[in-house]
Amino acid sequence: MITATGLELRAGSRILLTDTALRVQPGDRIGLVGRNGAGKTSTLRALAGEAQPYAGEITRATELGYLPQDPREGDLSVTANDRVLSARGLDEIAREMEKSQVAMAELADDTARERAVRTYGKLEERFASLGGYAAESEATRICVNLGLEQRVLGQPLETLSGGQRRRVELARILFAATEGGLGAKSNRILLLDEPTNHLDADSISWLRAFLKAHEGGLVVISHDVDLLDEVVNKVWFLDAQRGELDVYNMSWSRxxxxxxxxxxxxxxxxxxxxxxxxxxxxxxxxxxxxxxxxxxxxxxxxxxxxxxxNLESERTEDKTASITFPAPAPCGKTPLSAEGLSKSYGSLEIFTGVDLAIDRGSKVVVLGLNGAGKTTLLRLLGGLERPDAGRTVPGHGLRIGYYAQEHETLDHSANVWENIRHLAPDTGEQELRTLLGTFLFSGEQLNQPAETLSGGEKTRLALAGLVSSAANVLLLDEPTNNLDPASREQVLDALRSYAGAVVLVTHDPGAVDALDPERVILLPDGNEDFWSEEYRELVELA
Structure with missing residues (x-):
């Protein structure tokens, strides 16, 4: 159980939540909702113990599983499989068992070999008490259901995409919640911030069923209305205008x-x-x-x-960012092209020999299964990484605007104002303040550190930087993730009207419809084709 009393949360001087009492009990499946920037992520971080509240107390009487929006830093040299198994301590035992097996086979001294045999026996007994080989199989099933292929599980985390690493973390949390076997009762409370990001349609369907069957507590932030409708039995509405949280003990539709x-x-x-x-x-x-x-x-x-x-202030409709990409800077017929691009991480080959040409005003979608190298290709085109072979060729007048799905273009240690100044160094101060205002940043929020922004707010800040760039080639990696429905529509409208070239990576069919692409690039082979509706079915699967 989690209980909070007198809870007050702030972002800088802005009050997000004041004098609030909360409780999460086994059987509660709570949807935490509210507009972008209302404080949903801050609330979840406080409940998880990742951030201290401004006032009040939070007590936790059970184990938690917390999935943040942004991937956590950590040891990226471990394999994906070991990271999942570490949720129950199985990874270290498995490694020690492997060392003991080698020792038993190699040691010539009988006494030392007998000692290794005894050590192996103790390790195997402990391994079995924690679920043993059945637990390993169970972890693999969870990973596969989340779209992590067997080959990916043996790879170090540093070789995986941001989306794959986040799915590994989700698998780790779900594996911990099923200790005792799939379907076993668990009092563990899951705190999940946008868990369907980076998942394909089949994985989302599986996750809904898993969460619906979970008997421990659950608090989930999600813009997936189908997930909320199928899973939650309570709703917490965080009202940004009043700084209060309204509790509804009912289903989503009610x-x-x-x-x-x-x-x-x-x-x-x-x-x-x-x-x-x-x-x-x-x-x-x-x-x-x-x-x-x-x-x-x-x-x-x-x-x-x-x-x-004593009256509550009159409610106004929740504002949405006014997103309009400006006219692109003049450029040549082919502002960006690439020849023979190849990229590997260690012994893992991502793709090889990719050729492409991005013509002025062209609209291109990049498709491929998770891990096929879609994000890597955008990073190579944007100059954020170097290819192992091949080269990118900038054309006349090229101006690139890059949107990173993990918000790597933002300096998380800097505040909102410092970030926009860095992203748009040639733009005047008043023009930048006006620009930030259209993206719903004003007043004290300009001094708010980027690391404390919600995922949706980080998205808006990164998009504000794109708008100020007058780019003629936009490289967009999942630009609609973390956005509420109204903000997502603003981004889609901006895509529809943008006159420059766009290279888009997305799982959102609506984003593809808004872009109205002419061509598609299929990874890892790098094949290029004219767009057709047949490819639309691959968008949610990619």
Whole structure:
């Protein structure tokens, strides 16, 4: 169980949540919702113990599994399989057993060999008590269901894409939650921030079923409405305007109806209170003209002021960022091309001999299974990595704008203002402040460190940098991840109207529809083809 009392969360001087009590119990499957920037990620981090609240206490009476939006730093030399097994301590035991096996085979001294045999026996007994080989098989099943192929599990984390590493972390959390076997009861509480990012359609379907069957607690942040509808039995709505959290002990579909009813009630109550306060103010004005009624008039006026002061501020529609890519800078017929690009990580070959030409204004989608090298190709084209062979060829007037799915283009130790100054060094201060305002950054939030921003806010800041660049070639890696539906539509509208060239990596069919691509590049082979609707089916699978 997790309990929080008197909880107050802040981002800089901005109050996200104030004087709030929360409880997560076994059987609770809670959807944490609210607009981008409302404080959902901050709330989850506080519950997980990853961040300290500004005020209040949080107690945790059970083990947790926490999946953050951004991949955690750590030892990237371990294999994906060992990282998953480490959730139950099986990785170290398996390595020690392997050493003992080698010792038993190589030692010539009988005494030393017998000692190695005894050591192996103890390790094997401990391994079996933790689930042993059945647990390894179980971990593999979870990984495969999350789209991690057997060959990937033997690779070091440093050779995997950001999306693959995040799926490894999700697999590790789910493996820990099934200690005792798949379907076993678990009191472990899962705190998952956008768990469907980087998953294909089949993996998302499997994850929904897993979470629905989980008997421990769950708090999930997700823009996947189908997941919320199928899984959650409670909803926490974080109201950014009031800095309060409304609890709905009901399913997602019933919550939507109840939320709409609550908003109508609030508007009705406010209108009634304003009407009564206005009547009191008018009566006070009339009585105030008479000396004998002055005290009564002051009491009426004070009562009217109290009624208005106690009202919630009038709700305005949640704002969305105004995203419009500017006219691209002039360039030649082919601003970017590549010849014979090849890339490997250690002995793992990602792709080889990729040729492509990005013509002025062309729209291209990159498709391939997870791990096929889509992100790597964009990083090579953007100059963030060097190819092992081949080269990129900048054309006349090339200006590249690169959006990284893990927000690597942001300096997480710098604040919002410092980041935009770095991303757009040639733009005037007032123009930048206006630009940030259209992306919903203003006031004290300009001084907020980027590392404390939500995933959606980081996306908006990175996109603001793109907008200021006047790029004529955009390299976009999952630009709609972490965005609420309204912000996602803004990005899609910007894609529809952009006149420059775009190379897009996405699992979002809506993003592909908005781009209306002419060509597709298929990895790892690097084959190029004209776009057709047949390829659309591959988008969610890629």
């Amino acid at each position: 919550y939507l109806d109840a939320r709409a009813t609550d908003e109508k009630r609030r508007r009705r109550e406010r209108a009634n209170a304003e009407r009564k306060a206005s009547a009191l103010q008018q009566q006070a004005a009339k009585l105030g003209a008479k000396a004998t009624k002055a005290v009564a008039a002051k009491n009426m006026a004070r009562r009217a002021d109290e009624m208005l002061a």
